[in-house]
Amino acid sequence: MPLVQLVIILIVVGVVLWLINTYIPMEVTIKKILNAVVIIAVILWLLSVFGLLNSLSGIRVGR
Template identity: 70%
Template sequence: MNLINLVVVLVVIGVILWLINNYIPMDGTIKKILNVVVVIFVVLWLLSAFGLLGSMSGIRIG
């Protein structure tokens, strides 16, 4: 994945998160949890994209 694709994906995720935070009425606690989950997911995805995390195919949930 090249750098332009990474930047475009990050901008799209940021805009979607901003739209959700501003225009969808939710409790503040739920918004904080949503923001933390999205940030953790993006950080893990970036680490995997740059090869610092390794393959995430071996991670099992449940």
């Protein structure tokens, strides 16, 4: 994935999150949860794009 496309996607996600936080009335706790979910999803997506998430797939927790 080209770096320009990656930056554009991150900017679009940031602007959409900012618009939701600014113009949609929600409780503060719901906004915090939404922000956390979006940030975690973006971090996981970035790890996947850079190929770091694939190396973690062999790690097992529990059995």
